[in-house]
Amino acid sequence: MAELSETIDKKPRRGRRKKRKDVIRRAPVGAAPGTLIADPDAHPPELTLRTLGDDGQHEVIRNVDLSDIVGARREWSKIWLDCTGLANVELVDRIGEAFGFHPLAREDVLNVGQRPKVEFHEDHVFVVLPMLDRRHEASREQVSIFFNRNYVVTFQERPGDVFDPVRKRIDAGGKRLFERDADYLAYALIDAIVDAYFPLLEDRSEEIDLIEDEVLEYAEQDQLTRMYEMRREVRQLQRTLWPMRDAIAALVRTDSDHLSDDTQRFLTDTQDHAIQLLEMSETSRDTLTGLIELHMSLASARTNEVVNLLTIVSTIFIPLGFLAGLWGMNFNPDVSPWNMPELSLYFGYPTALGLMLVVALGLIWYFRRKGWLGRD
Structure with a gap:
């Protein structure tokens, strides 16, 4: 958790926020199911293979060729293939064929903006989760994870992820990642994605506290605008966290052979984190709603104070003005x-x-x- 907090830059948010829209890429209307179409703005792919042995040995191969992956699967007990960038449809399709991924799952990899979900297939598990961008915390990208007891395959939209703590554990020879099957590595990646939301929500909570102090000191119009924008952002986070919690719960409850009981116990902790994130987001939303109502009440009270004073002044000068008008001075x-x-x-x-x-x-x-x- 401490390491993950370093992957997201916490910067004070001031002024207007740029609106973020979740764009879902779809195949053309009427296209056959499983049609693979890349986003024209997608990043070029980079393949990185990490191999792990039970004895703690591991290798990192960048720009790996697909032909080398077949040999690595036979030689090593666990592998992690990471594809960063989805511009090459043929490459995604070839990876899917090499590992036996369902055509509809390959389509979901390219049609980014999917709802968080988990699918259990005969020889692997398919998980889709939204991941925060390490360089720009308000931006999210889709991560597709395929795994079983022997491999983990991840697809990311662009460079910049939250997996550095997992990579450091591998480089440091962390026993659990080497002694357990690849499903534990998949758990570690999922846990990193979930935990990366904590710094963002904590940052929002701190900003809400600052706005609360400002509102109590003096209510201004720009505060109301900031609160509305923050509440919209929190609602977007909730729409992400609800299905994410359900997807992780499905991993905890499943009796799939691709997940060991030990890994499922660890996933229970990740499920608790997802629930905690939801509670934090609900608290932030309720606090913002209360602050908006307080801001309006204070503004209304101040307006009433001004109107009362002006009414008193007008009441005093109305008869004086009447007398002056009557006599003409x-x-x-x-x-x-x-x-x-x-x-x-x-x-x-x-x-x-x-x-x-x-x-x-x-x-x-x-x-x-x-x-x-x-x-x-």
């Missing part, structure tokens, strides 16, 4: 020197205009100081 200055002596001033008109301007500016300053015209 046209008192004869010849009768008494106290009858509007300003009418005889040489600069009376400019003085009156200046007084009006000073009063207007003074009121603006007072309203801004009270916070009724916003804050600097």
Whole structure:
């Protein structure tokens, strides 16, 4: 968990967030089931093979050729083939044929944006999960995982994943990864995907706390915009986490021969993590909803305060204005020197205009100081 938190850069989020849409790639309408079509914007593929022996020996072969994989499967007790980039349809199809993946599963690999799910086949298990991008935490990509007791095959949309802790364990000779079957390696990858969501949700929780302090100090319109955007993002996360939890639960409950009882016990811990993530997201959503309501209540209370003051001022000056309008303020200055002596001033008109301007500016300053015209 500590290692995984380092894979996601935690940066303060300020200002408007860029909207993220889950785009699902589909074959053309009417295409035969199992039709493989690549996204024109997909990354070129990179094949990396990691071989693991029961005695702790392992190798890493980059840009491996498919013909070498057949020999590696015979020579090593476990292998992990990682394909990063889905631009080459033929390569994905050849890998699927080499390992016996169902044509519909190969189609799901290329049609990214699938709902998290798990499928149990005769000779392997197929899992689809959304993974956070290590370089941009708000972005997610689809990871397709095929595994049984002897191999793990992963397909990723682009470079940058959360599997570095697993790779470090392999390089360090972690006993569990070497002594257990490949289904334990698949568990480690799934667990890394799930745990990578913790830093993101913790970051959102901290930002919500900051917004709460700001709202209690002074409610502003930009806070409301940020809260709406965060709540939308949390809802998107929930739509990801709900089926993810169900998929992991299916792995825990299955009686498939491709999962050992020992691995399923470890998956129970991953299931608990998924449930905890859901609870964190629900707490964040409820807190944001409460903050939005509080923001509106505070803004309404402040508006009522301003209206009340203006009503009092207007009530005081309404009768005065009525009397001034009734008499017209046209008192004869010849009768008494106290009858509007300003009418005889040489600069009376400019003085009156200046007084009006000073009063207007003074009121603006007072309203801004009270916070009724916003804050600097």
